[in-house]
Amino acid sequence: IPVDPFDLVIFGGTGDLARRKILPGLYLRFLSGQMPEDAAIIAAARSDHDDDAYRAIIRKAIDEFVAKDKRDAKSIDAFLSRLSYVQVDAMGEGGWKELAGKIRKGMVHAFYFSVGPSLFGALAERLHKHKIADRKSRVVVEKPFGKDLASAQELNATLAQHFREEQIYRIDHYLGKETVQNLMAVRFGNMLFEPLWNAQYVDHIQITVAETVGVGGRGAYYDNSGAMRDMVQNHLMQLLCLIAMEPPNAFEPNAVRDEKLKVIRALDPVEPKDIVRGQYGPTGDEPGYIEDSENPESRTESYIALKLGISNWRWKGTPFYLRTGKKLKARASEIAVVFKDPPHSIFGEQEGRKGNVLVIRLQPNEGMNLRVTIKEPGPGGMRLIEVPLDMSFAEALGADAEDVPDAYERLIMDVIRGNQTLFMRGDEVEAAWAWTDPLIEGWQGAGTKPATYDAGSSGPEDALALMHRDGRRWREIA
Ligand code: BG6
Numbered sequence: 001i002p003v004d005p006f007d008l009v010i011f012g013g014t015g016d017l018a019r020r021k022i023l024p025g026l027y028l029r030f031l032s033g034q035m036p037e038d039a040a041i042i043a044a045a046r047s048d049h050d051d052d053a054y055r056a057i058i059r060k061a062i063d064e065f066v067a068k069d070k071r072d073a074k075s076i077d078a079f080l081s082r083l084s085y086v087q088v089d090a091m092g093e094g095g096w097k098e099l100a101g102k103i104r105k106g107m108v109h110a111f112y113f114s115v116g117p118s119l120f121g122a123l124a125e126r127l128h129k130h131k132i133a134d135r136k137s138r139v140v141v142e143k144p145f146g147k148d149l150a151s152a153q154e155l156n157a158t159l160a161q162h163f164r165e166e167q168i169y170r171i172d173h174y175l176g177k178e179t180v181q182n183l184m185a186v187r188f189g190n191m192l193f194e195p196l197w198n199a200q201y202v203d204h205i206q207i208t209v210a211e212t213v214g215v216g217g218r219g220a221y222y223d224n225s226g227a228m229r230d231m232v233q234n235h236l237m238q239l240l241c242l243i244a245m246e247p248p249n250a251f252e253p254n255a256v257r258d259e260k261l262k263v264i265r266a267l268d269p270v271e272p273k274d275i276v277r278g279q280y281g282p283t284g285d286e287p288g289y290i291e292d293s294e295n296p297e298s299r300t301e302s303y304i305a306l307k308l309g310i311s312n313w314r315w316k317g318t319p320f321y322l323r324t325g326k327k328l329k330a331r332a333s334e335i336a337v338v339f340k341d342p343p344h345s346i347f348g349e350q351e352g353r354k355g356n357v358l359v360i361r362l363q364p365n366e367g368m369n370l371r372v373t374i375k376e377p378g379p380g381g382m383r384l385i386e387v388p389l390d391m392s393f394a395e396a397l398g399a400d401a402e403d404v405p406d407a408y409e410r411l412i413m414d415v416i417r418g419n420q421t422l423f424m425r426g427d428e429v430e431a432a433w434a435w436t437d438p439l440i441e442g443w444q445g446a447g448t449k450p451a452t453y454d455a456g457s458s459g460p461e462d463a464l465a466l467m468h469r470d471g472r473r474w475r476e477i478a
Pocket of ligand 1: 211
């Protein structure tokens with residue numbers, strides 16, 4: 001279904017995110033027929049280009065970042081003809097009149113701030129001064145949304161001077177992932193799971209976001225951030241919220257975001273013994289974190305595992321174990337809901353039995369898998385085994401699964417539609433920082449160093465111990 005006609009202005013239109021994600025994503029939406037005839041994409045940045053030079057940059061980006069079977073010469077030309085470029089000085093006055101001249105009346109107007117947060121204020125101010133933005137315009141901002149509570153509050157206050165909350169779209173691209181939304185469909189579209197979704201039946205929940213890449217190339221950013229700020233405060237926190245929240249009364253922006261916020265506010269403080277931080281070491285020719293970050297003294301974590309508790313009626317007593325890291329053995333993101341054992345085994349004690357687990361696999365190989373107990377086939381008596389009830393989305397949905405839009409494609413179209421459900425509200429971001437800050441201050445104050453782990457491993461040994469001491473174990477990263 002095509003969206004309404006729009007003018008989308010991308011500040012930072014020549015930057016890495018624009019070339020890797022935003023413009024390839026827009027091209028794919030164009031290809032699918034979702035972009036109306038008169039949609040215009042206006043890139044604004046500091047460097048001096050004309051429209052043709054900019055189109056050449058994006059042609060190259062499409063070649064590099066769009067799959068070959070989706071690259072159709074005619075469609076690419078048609079898409080590029082929607083693009084134009086304006087040289088704009090974010091901190092000065094240059095280019096703003098020209099930009100104003102390009103904005104058409106009666107369209108949806110969206111401004112994507114694909115630039116560092118230090119420019120948000122200057123951009124917002126000039127958009128208003130030159131009457132480019134109004135009360136209906138939408139503004140899209142990216143992470144990092146602050147580095148702690150104080151800076152996030154400041155950013156929110158800066159944006160609030162110029163835009164109402166209903167106009168602000170804070171992207172967490174994890175919310176745009178297909179399976180993440182499926183999580184809500186599974187929980188609230190079935191009767192099967194929700195009655196069991198609480199501390200009475202769930203033993204614990206594991207959330208894993210494992211990556212194989214290191215931080216080489218973006219060490220300077222990363223070293224000031226670390227896994228806690230880069231991944232946990234936003235992406236893992238959002239996954240935790242969707243898994244743990246109460247059913248919203250409707251799939252609507254504020255109904256969903258109210259419930260997520262309640263989860264964050266109910267999080268217990270985390271004790272230092274429940275946090276394990278790690279840094280990958282060098283392997284063979286490959287540099288370790290210290291070399292990648294170019295900071296020999298670095299105490300920044302490239303891996304973190306945490307045990308969390310949620311103090312509310314539903315979850316009191318069920319631990320949530322979270323882990324994320326770089327240079328691990330596989331790229332694997334999943335949420336595993338591990339159910340308790342039946343209260344009594346009528347089959348007697350059986351060695352090595354495992355209980356029910358529902359695994360929601362985010363990437364790669366998106367799908368769901370429910371481990372259930374059955375009888376081992378054959379005449380050997382009542383021996384129990386576990387088998388998976390498997391649903392690979394690619395298999396179940398066939399060709400449709402291939403057309404699933406990437407997170408950015410979906411989120412940008414949601415901005416144009418004016419749907420904020422999959423975007424973070426200001427108070428949510430602040431609550432997440434309010435929970436994160438004391439943990440970071442805790443280890444910074446104690447001056448603790450992260451443990452070194454081998455690149456290509458499952459992370460530091462201590463992370464295994466974090467679960468072992470509770471009589472539990474992490475799932476294999478695979
Ligand atoms: C980004 C982080 O937000 O998410 C990166 O800054 C990380 O460090 C990336 O690699 C992971 O995203 P995805 O979609 O590849 O899982």
